[in-house]
Amino acid sequence: MKPLVFNNTVLRDGHQSLAATRMTTAQMLPAAAPLDALGFGALETWGGATIDSCLRFLNENPFTRLDQLKAAAPRTPHMMLLRGQNIVQYTSFPDDVVETFVRCSAKHGMDVFRVFDALNDARNLRTAIRSVKAAGKHAQGAICYTTSPVHTPEKLAALADELVAMECDSICIKDMAGLLSPRITYDLVKTIKSRHTLPIVVHSHETAGLALASYMAAIDAGADAVDTSVTPFANGTGQPDTVRMQAALAGHPRETHYDPRALFELRKYFEGVAAELTKFMSPANDRVDSDALCYQVPGGMLSNFRTQLVEMKMADRFNDVMAEVPVVREALGWIPLVTPTSQIVGTQAMLNVKFGRWKNLAQATIDIALGKYGRPPGPIKPEVLALARKQSGQEPVTGRPADLLAPRMPALREELATKKIPPTDENAVLFAMFPRETEAFYHPKAAAPAPVVVTPVAAGNASLNPPPFTGKISRYALTVDERRYETSVEVIN
Amino acid sequence: MKPLVFNNTVLRDGHQSLAATRMTTAQMLPAAAPLDALGFGALETWGGATIDSCLRFLNENPFTRLDQLKAAAPRTPHMMLLRGQNIVQYTSFPDDVVETFVRCSAKHGMDVFRVFDALNDARNLRTAIRSVKAAGKHAQGAICYTTSPVHTPEKLAALADELVAMECDSICIKDMAGLLSPRITYDLVKTIKSRHTLPIVVHSHETAGLALASYMAAIDAGADAVDTSVTPFANGTGQPDTVRMQAALAGHPRETHYDPRALFELRKYFEGVAAELTKFMSPANDRVDSDALCYQVPGGMLSNFRTQLVEMKMADRFNDVMAEVPVVREALGWIPLVTPTSQIVGTQAMLNVKFGRWKNLAQATIDIALGKYGRPPGPIKPEVLALARKQSGQEPVTGRPADLLAPRMPALREELATKKIPPTDENAVLFAMFPRETEAFYHPKAAAPAPVVVTPVAAGNASLNPPPFTGKISRYALTVDERRYETSVEVIN
Secondary structure (H helix, E strand, O other): OOOOEEEEOHHHHHHHHHOOOOOOHHHHHHHHHHHHHOOOOOEEEEEOOHHHHHHHOOOOOHHHHHHHHHHHOOOOOEEEEEOHHHOOOOOOOOHHHHHHHHHHHHHOOOOEEEEOOOOOOHHHOHHHHHHHHHOOOEEEEEEEOOOOOOOOHHHHHHHHHHHHHOOOOEEEEEOOOOOOOHHHHHHHHHHHHHHOOOOEEEEOOHHHOOHHHHHHHHHHOOOOEEEEEOOOOOOOOOOOEHHHHHHHOOOOOOOOOOOHHHHHHHHHHHHHHHHHOHHHOOOOOOEOOOHHHHHOOOHHHHHHHHHHHHHOOOHHHHHHHHHHHHHHHHHEOOOOOOOOHHHHHHHHHHHHHHHOOOOOOOHHHHHHHOOOOOOOOOOEOHHHHHHHHHHHOOOOOOOOHHHHOOOOHHHHHHHHHHOOOOOOHHHHHHHHHOHHHHHHHHOOOOOOOOOOOOOOOOOOOEEEEOOOOOOOEEEEEEEEOOEEEEEEEEOOO | OOOOEEEEOHHHHHHHHHOOOOOOHHHHHHHHHHHHHOOOOOEEEEEOOHHHHHHHOOOOOHHHHHHHHHHHOOOOOEEEEEOHHHOOOOOOOOHHHHHHHHHHHHHOOOOEEEEOOOOOOHHHOHHHHHHHHHOOOEEEEEEEOOOOOOOOHHHHHHHHHHHHHOOOOEEEEEOOOOOOOHHHHHHHHHHHHHHOOOOEEEEOOHHHOOHHHHHHHHHHOOOOEEEEEOOOOOOOOOOOEHHHHHHHOOOOOOOOOOOHHHHHHHHHHHHHHHHHOHHHOOOOOOEOOOHHHHHOOOHHHHHHHHHHHHHOOOHHHHHHHHHHHHHHHHHEOOOOOOOOHHHHHHHHHHHHHHHOOOOOOOHHHHHHHOOOOOOOOOOEOHHHHHHHHHHHOOOOOOOOHHHHOOOOHHHHHHHHHHOOOOOOHHHHHHHHHOHHHHHHHHOOOOOOOOOOOOOOOOOOOEEEEOOOOOOOEEEEEEEEOOEEEEEEEEOOO
16 A cells, blocks of 8 residues: 655645744744654645745745755755746746746755646646756646536646646645545546556645545545645644544554654644734634535635625625626636636626626736636637727737746846845845835835734633723723734724 | 435534533524425434523423424424433433433424433443333434544444344444544444444534544445534534535535525524524634544543643643543543543543542542443453442442432422422423422522623624723623623723
8 A cells, every 4th residue: 555645734835824924934943843853745835925925024035934944854855836937926927037936946945846827727837847847856736626617527637647748746636725525536636546657646725624535535546645734724724734634544544653742742832833923813714614615616705705895885795796706707717716816706796796797897807818817727708808809909818928928037137236136046036026025125114023923911711901091092902812903992972 | 326314413412512502492493494494314403411401591491492393393303312321411310210201202292312321331221212112213322432442343333233132223323522533434334334234323523623524434334324513503513514514525426415505594594693602602612623633532621621720720730630541541441531421530530640549539430430320341440449349338330220220200290299390291300300400490589581692793803892991990892703702801000
């Protein structure tokens, strides 16, 4: 029986999914050696939103983080999430920027590059995968799972064929929204395994409470690895926790044997980190959210929706907008509902309800229709395509979107020099994606604010630390069940 | 392929597990007809702690509740949880009281009696099962699942043989602590199915986040039914929610087809009920609790433990006490850790750590050792048995504990008459179990307090409704993320 391995995502997706990507390198480092010693298949430590968060919120150089984590956990392969041609941003970058980013990441110690494209357009993966192979690293091609009439196991498995043709070293089934069901997972893994011998990793989220059961089905179908995390940066909108996943395999022919005591110590450690990150942890985001199942859209999309509808004074149209979502999705070729496409679809659904169907096209809708994000999984509705052409005065992009982009590296290096930022490749790729944030990192206008560390003052019940009541408006730091809220109170009568 | 059915537990275990059994009949009735129309295998509507709660907290006659629910949901069989010789209490009752209770329940419309004994001592089930059969109703014998060296699938399946010999109509695998893993579930169901043809129901809790995956394994092994509930009285310490369980079966040969729209409406309804029961819903009790997996004890036991250790000024001995738990459990014949045995084991573990092992035996420990609760799964440690005999001056009970109890029905009727309570069979059995509460129900000393209904005043963020700040101590009603906290604030400097 083939051994099963767990990857651990706590240092990347764990806190990205459950704590707004706010874990600092200082909070990660004490856990790095214990994580390294546990013998996971890979440690996901970088990429996704962490690079943005380092620069935007944490005043950290992302490459320094990678250096430090690699030094602290040298034994286990490090893994990162790479958004193909988008690198770790939301729009396409020129090939030379993608190549440089991958080369720099490899130089700083990254081992496994998990590369995906939200539209599953293999052309958006090509440059990244080729760069990873050129750096002598492990290229893992990802298949984004979503549900639609055009996302059949056969179609998704066909992408696996393309990934294999691009010489990927392994394949990841990436279920961002937690929509995989056990039976579909089983069929998908079996279908790919029947055609290819390379390893398959399954990555899911417990958003709808199906991930662990789907992992079990994947394991029965022969998957080689699954992604798990550490409580409290696990379960809910994150990956299943390692202890739980291991418990689920008790007595299974492929059961794992990660040291329970070490896992328990890690959990205790990360509970302390979570207490420091209280203000970023949504009270409900580690719960099962059957909204995702009721509406067939990702859980996070719904809370955004509700807020936006209130802002647009359309709160009473919620059901109409929800009913419009599949209409928009179908018209845009059944694009997966993931950031940023979930927002594009949601916004267009609201516009359709408010102004009449296709009376008002958002710019992003036009861009999707014209193929600027890549080739959608299904055809664009002719009526919408015609409107997009007319309103933009542009013709659809039929080739690879990045083919339209000129090389930028020389210009980026010059711009860095002008701005008195060391013109390294690392800085150039960061500046390409996050120009304002990178500049602010090197030239902070004021001293960076100290990182916020919230220490819970009481557990179990509400506590209040009120200042003397001196005026009409008073500010309170409220700590309720270990969550801190900064509030202001205005006496209005 | 044999059809799969779901039972629905929202009206009993759903709120017992997630809202301290506080759902009122008035809150249940609007949901009864929609639940009835969904076509569940059974609706669990009564028994367990609900009868105690009706009398103690809700000022309701439990039999009136049953009458009303039965009238409102006449189509689906009603199911109750019965603690064998303990009826719905914690100690043994004479056979005539058990018989009368079952006869009254059947008369008021109960259809399916799920009968269990915490020690899995079949002798404690005999009278109840015989009474159910005599009333022409469905007797479902339950096997309590727990983990220990003596709780092998073969030993547990042997209890199934006894249940079949007692002419049970079906068998329930009852996993109170949510410790079943998929593989063990599969083996257990397969083992029983290989010997018997009667239907098997699996009942678990998501406490450790394994229930849904274990249900999937049970279904693959041929189980006939699983217990589900309705969000927000589902998941966490409760059963998996119906929508989620059905989603997990998508594409499965035995997939179910409960109306998603009706389920969604029910969920919306019960969200309103949960808002009314906010003060009884623990903020964290619908989350995955891997404590249960780390310590191999039920989640609820740990929070009690921590509180008790603080009270006993032993908070620093937590790990010692946890390490002592399996020692005590083994000495008491590996009794399952369920209320009340979890408290008995926990208390003895604390006493052992505080005073030295077996230096101070609690009365309940002595009773367990002497067989007063029934026959434990394994042998009592001779040293502990000798101490129990010496300290109590009593010999062990080797027969069925209830054989030592004289009939009580005539005396109970007399006592009711003396107390001016209508001397019906219904009142007699309630009075036998809950004398003070039954008397208070008929002769309230003061008007019953109005039920507390907490209406959330804001969602999403903290809000404060402060009274004018007039003195040193001020009371605030705090609503944070839809939870209301009544607090007082004292300015101390």
